[in-house]
Amino acid sequence: MAFVKKELKKKSENISDWYNDVVLKAELADYGPVKGTMVIRPYGYALWETTQQIFDKMIKAAGVQNAYFPLFIPMSLLAKEKKHVEGFSPELAVVTHGGGEKLAEPLAVRPTSETIMYSMFAKWIQSHRDLPLLLNQWCNVVRWEKRTYLFLRTTEFLWQEGHTAHATHDDAIAFANKAHEWYRQVFEEYFAMPVILGRKSATEQFAGAAFSLTVEALMPDGKSLQSATSHDLGQNFSKVFDIQFSSKDGKREYVWQTSWGLSTRALGGLFLTHGDDDGLILPPKIAPIQVVIVPITKTVDAYVARVKEALVATGVRVLVDESDDSMGRKFNKWEMKGVSVRIEIGEKEVAGETVTIILRDTHEKKQIQWKECVTQMDSLLNEIQQRLFDKQKAFLDRHTFTAYSYEEFKKIMSTTKGFIHALWCEDATCEKAIKDETKATTRCLPLDAKEEKGVCIYCGKPAYHRWIFGQSY
Amino acid sequence: MAFVKKELKKKSENISDWYNDVVLKAELADYGPVKGTMVIRPYGYALWETTQQIFDKMIKAAGVQNAYFPLFIPMSLLAKEKKHVEGFSPELAVVTHGGGEKLAEPLAVRPTSETIMYSMFAKWIQSHRDLPLLLNQWCNVVRWEKRTYLFLRTTEFLWQEGHTAHATHDDAIAFANKAHEWYRQVFEEYFAMPVILGRKSATEQFAGAAFSLTVEALMPDGKSLQSATSHDLGQNFSKVFDIQFSSKDGKREYVWQTSWGLSTRALGGLFLTHGDDDGLILPPKIAPIQVVIVPITKTVDAYVARVKEALVATGVRVLVDESDDSMGRKFNKWEMKGVSVRIEIGEKEVAGETVTIILRDTHEKKQIQWKECVTQMDSLLNEIQQRLFDKQKAFLDRHTFTAYSYEEFKKIMSTTKGFIHALWCEDATCEKAIKDETKATTRCLPLDAKEEKGVCIYCGKPAYHRWIFGQSY
Numbered sequence: 048m049a050f051v052k053k054e055l056k057k058k059s060e061n062i063s064d065w066y067n068d069v070v071l072k073a074e075l076a077d078y079g080p081v082k083g084t085m086v087i088r089p090y091g092y093a094l095w096e097t098t099q100q101i102f103d104k105m106i107k108a109a110g111v112q113n114a115y116f117p118l119f120i121p122m123s124l125l126a127k128e129k130k131h132v133e134g135f136s137p138e139l140a141v142v143t144h145g146g147g148e149k150l151a152e153p154l155a156v157r158p159t160s161e162t163i164m165y166s167m168f169a170k171w172i173q174s175h176r177d178l179p180l181l182l183n184q185w186c187n188v189v190r191w192e193k194r195t196y197l198f199l200r201t202t203e204f205l206w207q208e209g210h211t212a213h214a215t216h217d218d219a220i221a222f223a224n225k226a227h228e229w230y231r232q233v234f235e236e237y238f239a240m241p242v243i244l245g246r247k248s249a250t251e252q253f254a255g256a257a258f259s260l261t262v263e264a265l266m267p268d269g270k271s272l273q274s275a276t277s278h279d280l281g282q283n284f285s286k287v288f289d290i291q292f293s294s295k296d297g298k299r300e301y302v303w304q305t306s307w308g309l310s311t312r313a314l315g316g317l318f319l320t321h322g323d324d325d326g327l328i329l330p331p332k333i334a335p336i337q338v339v340i341v342p343i344t345k346t347v348d349a350y351v352a353r354v355k356e357a358l359v360a361t362g363v364r365v366l367v368d369e370s371d372d373s374m375g376r377k378f379n380k381w382e383m384k385g386v387s388v389r390i391e392i393g394e395k396e397v398a399g400e401t402v403t404i405i406l407r408d409t410h411e412k413k414q415i416q417w418k419e420c421v422t423q424m425d426s427l428l429n430e431i432q433q434r435l436f437d438k439q440k441a442f443l444d445r446h447t448f449t450a451y452s453y454e455e456f457k458k459i460m461s462t463t464k465g466f467i468h469a470l471w472c473e474d475a476t477c478e479k480a481i482k483d484e485t486k487a488t489t490r491c492l493p494l495d496a497k498e499e500k501g502v503c504i505y506c507g508k509p510a511y512h513r514w515i516f517g518q519s520y
Numbered sequence: 521m522a523f524v525k526k527e528l529k530k531k532s533e534n535i536s537d538w539y540n541d542v543v544l545k546a547e548l549a550d551y552g553p554v555k556g557t558m559v560i561r562p563y564g565y566a567l568w569e570t571t572q573q574i575f576d577k578m579i580k581a582a583g584v585q586n587a588y589f590p591l592f593i594p595m596s597l598l599a600k601e602k603k604h605v606e607g608f609s610p611e612l613a614v615v616t617h618g619g620g621e622k623l624a625e626p627l628a629v630r631p632t633s634e635t636i637m638y639s640m641f642a643k644w645i646q647s648h649r650d651l652p653l654l655l656n657q658w659c660n661v662v663r664w665e666k667r668t669y670l671f672l673r674t675t676e677f678l679w680q681e682g683h684t685a686h687a688t689h690d691d692a693i694a695f696a697n698k699a700h701e702w703y704r705q706v707f708e709e710y711f712a713m714p715v716i717l718g719r720k721s722a723t724e725q726f727a728g729a730a731f732s733l734t735v736e737a738l739m740p741d742g743k744s745l746q747s748a749t750s751h752d753l754g755q756n757f758s759k760v761f762d763i764q765f766s767s768k769d770g771k772r773e774y775v776w777q778t779s780w781g782l783s784t785r786a787l788g789g790l791f792l793t794h795g796d797d798d799g800l801i802l803p804p805k806i807a808p809i810q811v812v813i814v815p816i817t818k819t820v821d822a823y824v825a826r827v828k829e830a831l832v833a834t835g836v837r838v839l840v841d842e843s844d845d846s847m848g849r850k851f852n853k854w855e856m857k858g859v860s861v862r863i864e865i866g867e868k869e870v871a872g873e874t875v876t877i878i879l880r881d882t883h884e885k886k887q888i889q890w891k892e893c894v895t896q897m898d899s900l901l902n903e904i905q906q907r908l909f910d911k912q913k914a915f916l917d918r919h920t921f922t923a924y925s926y927e928e929f930k931k932i933m934s935t936t937k938g939f940i941h942a943l944w945c946e947d948a949t950c951e952k953a954i955k956d957e958t959k960a961t962t963r964c965l966p967l968d969a970k971e972e973k974g975v976c977i978y979c980g981k982p983a984y985h986r987w988i989f990g991q992s993y
Contacts, residue, residue, distance in 0.1 A: 081593075081627060092588055118676050119613070140618045145613045145675075153617075182562065191619030
């Protein structure tokens with residue numbers, strides 16, 4: 048039994064080493080042959096598929112339709128919006144040859160699809176009747192990285208990118224907010240990760256946006272992860288791509304746009320957040336396997352089948368481990384893979400019409416009647432889901448501070464880390480100085496921030512809002 | 521009403537012009553800004569999503585798991601299997617720069633993923649316990665093309681590629697056959713397209729395969745479309761990628777492999793097959809919208825809502841067209857988009873508790889009780905599905921010939937075209953000569969072909985099987 052446990056590095060000792068180790072050993076992902084790339088293995092990909100199903104249902108209910116746009120973007124198209132190309136140029140992969148010939152114009156492998164999509168929007172949108180245009184695509188994107196951090200930073204990643212066009216700025220802002228709220232639901236209700244909703248500073252916002260909304264999560268090491276973003280693009284792109292419509296009163300106007308994205312990076316946040324020294328802990332709502340049944344002897348097969356079928360009939364995702372591994376290895380394996388509930392069934396359980404259940408998060412072990420186990424499994428899984436969230440919420444609260452002096456600020460950032468609320472003058476010079484000195488960046492201005500009259504924690508000039516600062520992934 | 525119809529080119533006059541026209545006007549797809557690329561619009565993408573759901577269910581029931589491998593393949597990896605790289609080299613897009621620097625080794629954008637997947641298989645497969653390994657990925661691939669034929673030939677396309685590894689050759693062959701049968705089901709049972717199942721000639725098979733199975737469909741112009749393929753890879757790749765396992769009796773052996781793929785190309789075949797001069801005709805089983813309701817006046821809204829809800833409750837995919845277009849435009853639009861059933865509801869229908877239904881494929885129009893319409897819709901849609909298949913089956917039968925002389929062969933290929941069964945000596949020289957002279961290639965050796973004793977239709981040397989020849993897309 049000690050075999051696997053000994054092998055897995057301890058989260059309590061070094062979270063970064065543990066993370067790489069558990070992602071590889073739980074078979075979530077592996078390093079690809081090209082530097083910076085990653086292979087998503089079936090256990091990891093199943094989590095992405097569940098995330099896709101959850102999110103796809105939300106956006107389709109709101110009238111968003113899926114589509115697919117080309118991978119390659121001509122450099123001239125990418126360069127049309129000045130801030131956009133400045134932001135993405137250093138990260139591009141460039142195709143220079145195709146079909147054995149040098150291309151007349153190099154092609155960028157999409158880092159994001161605003162430019163290629165909006166060149167088409169200009170063609171499709173003519174009248175106010177064509178608005179709102181609500182599109183989304185699930186695809187791969189490439190942003191050049193030399194150092195891989197599995198899921199969290201890879202050259203290629205998978206995501207959804209939503210892109211909408213509206214007749215008024217109010218409509219666009221409302222949609223950006225709607226996407227922001229969808230992301231909150233994904234993280235809080237499914238990933239069991241409490242998040243902070245807010246607006247990015249001008250320095251930190253998306254290249255080409257009027258403003259960016261962000262969902263920020265706090266990791267166990269006190270660093271924050273930008274987990275999904277939603278942008279009001281204003282008319283920045285519609286003006287350069289000439290996306291105009293004739294309004295109800297016959298005027299030609301530029302559309303107002305949004306874009307919003309959630310990527311496989313979010314899964315990295317999920318794995319980092321909930322695990323412990325024994326491995327992953329996956330929230331039941333998105334776990335590919337919610338319950339694993341381990342038969343202790345071969346003689347209990349019929350009983351095991353009956354319990355499994357009854358659980359499957361209630362909608363629970365169950366796997367029976369019939370491999371010829373030792374019991375110890377099986378227990379460790381499913382603990383490491385973060386399955387919420389393990390059911391052990393031996394002769395003793397069959398005799399008493401019971402099952403032994405072991406909860407992954409609390410290690411609680413108890414024997415209950417098998418019929419009870421079936422009828423109560425759904426609420427048991429919900430309890431686990433809620434407990435994981437509550438635990439993280441308590442952690443977030445313990446690691447959220449208000450700093451009234453820069454000394455205090457520096458002390459927190461050099462010890463526990465976490466989120467620090469602090470007054471800031473909104474000048475990029477102070478933002479940069481704070482970053483250089485403490486590694487902390489502005490994470491966001493929380494949506495519920497109230498206006499105050501105070502002074503910037505760094506320069507002492509007037510400041511009106513408490514921003515959240517944190518070190519980031 | 522004549523407005524849209526006049527605009528749409530006629531299938532009966534020039535199928536190629538009609539096809540491009542209807543794909544654009546029905547908003548299935550549009551040309552992308554880079555030569556050879558295509559944008560899949562929501563109406564076209566919804567068909568791909570349905571195809572994905574259908575196929576994903578089939579493969580998962582057989583234990584296949586989805587995963588995701590990197591887009592970029594180092595050229596050295598691609599070059600490991602000699603025939604494979606020879607086959608794909610002329611079609612590659614190559615990334616030479618990343619993150620602002622010239623790369624030490626150029627990267628190919630995947631044209632297919634055998635090489636990158638199998639470099640990982642070598643790491644993951646150790647023992648017979650790791651077999652069979654059954655993986656699939658849904659992704660984009662790139663094969664350089666200069667001339668676009670929407671859906672049918674584009675630089676980038678979407679597909680699934682299944683890749684499996686087995687302990688024995690028999691197991692691999694059985695799996696290749698299983699995938700082949702799945703493809704038959706997709707085409708015949710969902711796309712309403714009768715297909716021929718067979719094996720490719722050595723010239724036509726996949727670069728690197730031991731043999732390739734194909735699903736061939738006949739288009740209305742008598743040309744055939746290779747619609748999906750399934751390959752027995754033998755040990756060709758396992759030997760060069762060193763994928764070995766220890767067998768039950770402790771020997772080191774190379775695995776036996778398969779790969780199999782279905783792409784967005786299949787949708788092109790679907791559109792070509794069923795349409796007519798009025799536009800698309802989509803088989804109900806995969807149509808994004810099966811029934812469209814057109815209210816004739818504003819006064820019937822409550823009644824329309826009742827009919828819609830009752831239909832939705834039976835699982836039918838319904839859309840109510842509440843746009844402010846004219847009736848004529850609405851009728852033409854939904855005909856062009858190939859919706860199986862149109863329901864018209866006006867004051868007359870409300871008064872009589874009826875609806876007027878118009879079938880897309882036969883243009884039959886009748887008035888029936890609305891409750892009857894609801895209870896019978898499912899069987900009506902099934903009848904339409906079957907009728908579309910039967911029509912194509914009759915067409916296929918009429919255009920399938922046996923040629924007993926090369927003169928006869930040439931005559932068919934220069935007139936009606938179609939599938940020609942003909943004895944061939946299986947020498948690539950004859951195959952090439954026939955292609956040069958008639959544009960017809962070997963499509964496949966049908967699975968049910970019987971051994972005969974005869975002579976090659978071209979060279980007169982001994983021949984033992986009747987192969988199917990046809991001109992291809």
